[in-house]
Amino acid sequence: MHVEDVMHDVEIIDENADIKAAADLMAKKQIGSLVVVGRGRVVGIVTERDFLECFARFGKGSKKLKVKDIMSKNVITITPDALLEDAAALMAKHKVKRLPVVKDGLLVGIITASDVIANAKSIGELSLF
Template sequence: MGKVKHILQTKGNSIFAVAPSVMVYEAIEIMCEKNIGGLLIVEEGRLVGIFTERDYARKIILKGKSSKETPISDIMTSNLVTVDSETTIEECMQVMVSCKIRHLPVVDDGLLVGIISIGDVVRSVIDEQKVIIHHLETYITGQA
């Protein structure tokens, strides 16, 4: 099975991040503009948290807070689960399911190198299955 580095090679390792002092509203604007479901929180070059649509729904909307007056540091998830670029896709799936998360920051040797989503993982699995099916069809029909 493939590894996280293969996903990053395909999708790129663009990182969208903000400082902990940014207001939630601004973070939501960035997520909307970039069409992403999660935003990393970085302070002095160090990953300190993640903010997702789920955080917004549960910690702002349902609690009646103002997104224009709440710094993202107040509601970000700071107990992060991360993977490195050598982690297998299967391991990522297990982590995402067991931790009930949809985004995994990728950290190599202490440096943030990207982020993958459940969508990236599913796409990777489907692509790999297509290759296997093609190889099997070629083998069975003798077109090798």
Template sequence: MLVKDIMTKNVVTASPNDTVLDALKLVKVNKIRHLPIVEGETLVGIVSDRDLRSVSPSVLASMDIDLLEKTLVKDIMIKDVITITPDESVEDAARLLYKHKIGCLPVIQDNKLVGILTDGDILYCFVEKYHIDVDVEGLC
């Protein structure tokens, strides 16, 4: 199976000049953990929900919330992003995620962001491929 078969194609993205507050809102509203940062269609970085939380003031701290409106995504984003192409195998994607201890791979074709593949996508693929019975009701 190939990356293009299981990747998310409509990727939520942010701009390097967006604020951390904007990025936090995108992550929360869209219920995502990874936010690719693009200029046009070109990937220039990525931030995770952890990255965003690490620069967010604690509710117990006296730090001014206005800082989130002043800090730009480009100041906290990871710039050296590990990526994959749509025609690579899901197995290769899983190896990259495991080797680098990361949760997602932006999918790049012709220097453009065309999708994103997460560890959850690969787990879902594994469950489907091996017909693993999942009792969702019994999980919670």
């Protein structure tokens, strides 16, 4: 099974958006992350964990921050034609739960650890499930 078979639509936000807008969008869409874009390309990802760390560190001062101030900048991506086991391996290697899916430089979706687990039957060594 390939990434494109289980990936889903991705929500994006501009790196210069304030963090309240990002939090509101995540709450409205009931999602745990947003892919951050700047100048037409993926520049980061912001997750629930980033918000928790931000609030713990800055408290009320966090209101002044932009998404680019709290996002994770080293984004690991994957292509839609990659195998699901490749996605699992990347997530494990880099200790991430989400991979933006990029084709020809364009963001086309996202795959999460939950997506991989839900489709574990199709992954060779995980076929014991």
